[in-house]
Amino acid sequence: MSELKPRFSPAVSPVEVRKSVLSMLHRSKASHLGSNMSAIEILMAIYSSVDCIKIRNNEPDRSRVLVSKGHCAAATYATMAAFGIIPSSALETYHLNGSTLTGHVNHMVDGVEHSTGALGHGINVAVGCALGLRARGFPDRPVFAMVGDGELQEGSIWEAIMFTSHMNLSNLVILVDNNGISSITETEKVIDMRPITSRFRGFGMETRQVDGHNLSEIIGAIQSIQGSGRPGVIVCDTIKGRDIPFAERQPIWHYRSLTDQQYSEALVHLEKLENKE
Amino acid sequence: MRTQILEVLFQRMRTNTDVFFLNADMGINLVERFGESYPHRYANVGIAEQNLISISAGLCNLGFRPFAYTISNFLIHRCFEQIRNDIALHDYPVTLLGTSTGFDNAPLGPTHHIVDDWGSLKSIPGIDIYCPSSVTYAEQLIDQILKEGRPAYVRIPKGEYAEPTSTLNYVIIEGESKGVVLVSYGSLVQTCLEARRQDPSISVLVVNRLHPLESKELAEILAPYKRVMVVEDHFPITGLYGSVCEIFVQHGLRGRLESAAPTGYCFDVGTSSDYFLNKFGLDATGLLRRLRE
Numbered sequence: 001m002s003e004l005k006p007r008f009s010p011a012v013s014p015v016e017v018r019k020s021v022l023s024m025l026h027r028s029k030a031s032h033l034g035s036n037m038s039a040i041e042i043l044m045a046i047y048s049s050v051d052c053i054k055i056r057n058n059e060p061d062r063s064r065v066l067v068s069k070g071h072c073a074a075a076t077y078a079t080m081a082a083f084g085i086i087p088s089s090a091l092e093t094y095h096l097n098g099s100t101l102t103g104h105v106n107h108m109v110d111g112v113e114h115s116t117g118a119l120g121h122g123i124n125v126a127v128g129c130a131l132g133l134r135a136r137g138f139p140d141r142p143v144f145a146m147v148g149d150g151e152l153q154e155g156s157i158w159e160a161i162m163f164t165s166h167m168n169l170s171n172l173v174i175l176v177d178n179n180g181i182s183s184i185t186e187t188e189k190v191i192d193m194r195p196i197t198s199r200f201r202g203f204g205m206e207t208r209q210v211d212g213h214n215l216s217e218i219i220g221a222i223q224s225i226q227g228s229g230r231p232g233v234i235v236c237d238t239i240k241g242r243d244i245p246f247a248e249r250q251p252i253w254h255y256r257s258l259t260d261q262q263y264s265e266a267l268v269h270l271e272k273l274e275n276k277e
Numbered sequence: 278m279r280t281q282i283l284e285v286l287f288q289r290m291r292t293n294t295d296v297f298f299l300n301a302d303m304g305i306n307l308v309e310r311f312g313e314s315y316p317h318r319y320a321n322v323g324i325a326e327q328n329l330i331s332i333s334a335g336l337c338n339l340g341f342r343p344f345a346y347t348i349s350n351f352l353i354h355r356c357f358e359q360i361r362n363d364i365a366l367h368d369y370p371v372t373l374l375g376t377s378t379g380f381d382n383a384p385l386g387p388t389h390h391i392v393d394d395w396g397s398l399k400s401i402p403g404i405d406i407y408c409p410s411s412v413t414y415a416e417q418l419i420d421q422i423l424k425e426g427r428p429a430y431v432r433i434p435k436g437e438y439a440e441p442t443s444t445l446n447y448v449i450i451e452g453e454s455k456g457v458v459l460v461s462y463g464s465l466v467q468t469c470l471e472a473r474r475q476d477p478s479i480s481v482l483v484v485n486r487l488h489p490l491e492s493k494e495l496a497e498i499l500a501p502y503k504r505v506m507v508v509e510d511h512f513p514i515t516g517l518y519g520s521v522c523e524i525f526v527q528h529g530l531r532g533r534l535e536s537a538a539p540t541g542y543c544f545d546v547g548t549s550s551d552y553f554l555n556k557f558g559l560d561a562t563g564l565l566r567r568l569r570e
Contacts, residue, residue: 064338107367113338115366118358124328125363128335135297135317136339156359159328167320 020078026263028095034240034253036075038179043079045218064129068122069148070104085111120154130169150182165204179240200233212236278415301347333371334363349375373430379510380550381435396515406488408432410466434464446486455501461508471561496528513538
């Protein structure tokens with residue numbers, strides 16, 4: 001456990017987290033590469049905005065982070081490791097026999113608040129956490145929920161939003177990983193929700209729209225929402241499969257696992273990006 | 278019995294600051310005082326049952342003991358995934374308070390008949406299921422649940438029954454012989470007691486906690502009887518009949534086991550539950566007729 005040094009800023013860059021995720025997915029032949037790559041900066045922005053020491057120590061007044069699109073488990077675990085919440089050695093067990101690091105986020109992993117996997121749950125649990133923090137006397141302690149743009153098709157999402165707005169749960173910030181691809185095809189071809197921000201504004205939420213691969217832009221939007229005194233939604237425009245050239249914007253990479261050759265090809269590309277930084 | 282249960286719960290909100298009361302816009306003239314007295318531990322989430330369950334789970338993350346209230350027919354089936362994933366998988370001590378059982382809402386039609394609720398929940402490990410048969414049992418139930426600290430469903434029948442005056446999870450009211458025992462729960466216990474008044478040889482086994490059952494103890498009670506009839510306002514395969522079948526197999530009981538229960542959904546109007554109880558032979562006359570067969 002000595003390697004654990006929780007911090008407010010990550011020890012590594014998004015590209016390095018991508019390399020971790022790529023390795024995790026390849027080692028275990030796991031799927032969901034597309035979403036895991038699109039969500040990395042969002043997750044890093046969230047963990048940059050909370051006290052990771054409190055999360056690691058499971059303190060009652062810690063901020064809550066709910067990953068409603070639970071299939072971003074690899075990215076979540078890799079980001080948690082980057083912030084010192086879980087040991088990076090745990091990542092090597094992802095998706096393998098006997099590990100608690102399942103393919104959808106698992107509350108048996110220290111620091112994971114809630115197991116998700118069926119969509120349209122995590123955001124509602126986040127609402128309960130926000131309400132509970134208020135009732136416990138911590139009304140300003142933030143709660144973050146990350147959802148997918150395809151996930152917005154779940155009706156329970158809108159139950160959560162209506163209640164949040166009505167109760168003015170101003171400690172809740174929802175981040176939409178707007179990668180434009182639902183499960184098997186482009187989100188706009190399934191249910192066209194554009195412009196997403198106006199849907200949320202219609203329910204009384206504060207909204208922002210940012211480049212979801214620009215860490216400082218997302219963090220700025222979080223701070224802006226938190227200063228508004230209202231619960232908010234940040235629509236983060238992302239690319240599914242970001243920085244994996246053959247997987248970008250390709251729906252099949254929700255399901256496919258990496259061959260050795262594809263892994264090598266992707267790794268070479270990420271290392272080039274790393275050298276440019 | 279919901280009045281008594283909510284009264285005890287209201288009292289416990291004063292003494293136990295972990296108790297949180299939520300409803301899905303139900304309980305007129307019953308729930309308002311919870312919000313007035315304890316606004317920070319009360320929420321009417323609106324007509325949004327999925328949210329009711331998941332918010333309750335989120336409150337457990339903060340150490341609260343949520344009681345989620347609405348009518349049973351909306352509480353269970355619509356939210357099955359929320360109950361499974363957000364409550365049961367996390368072993369969160371949410372108490373589902375469902376009002377109405379069986380044909381309590383008789384004329385409202387099959388969407389409001391509660392004949393397949395608790396059997397669905399029985400399939401999920403770790404949820405305690407209660408159906409109080411009397412005010413005496415109902416009044417102590419909140420304290421029992423708070424002490425147990427597990428996920429729970431309370432199926433609350435309409436009506437306020439003084440008998441049986443037991444606070445136990447099950448109680449046997451012995452007849453004059455070991456010929457027949459009726460096994461029942463909730464408001465149908467009253468029907469069984471009426472049958473027993475007409476034929477004092479009949480015994481009645483009252484089950485207040487439907488799941489899990491004290492299997493060994495119940496097997497010992499049932500073993501001497503020649504005939505065991507499970508009387509319920511719920512489909513039998515997933516209901517108590519199914520559970521008693523398990524007990525028979527596990528413990529090698531040899532009596533005649535049969536079911537008195539609804540056999541399917543009903544699309545006809547009954548102005549009260551009496552209509553459907555008569556239809557399925559679940560009134561005292563019907564039970565005695567079955568026993569003559």
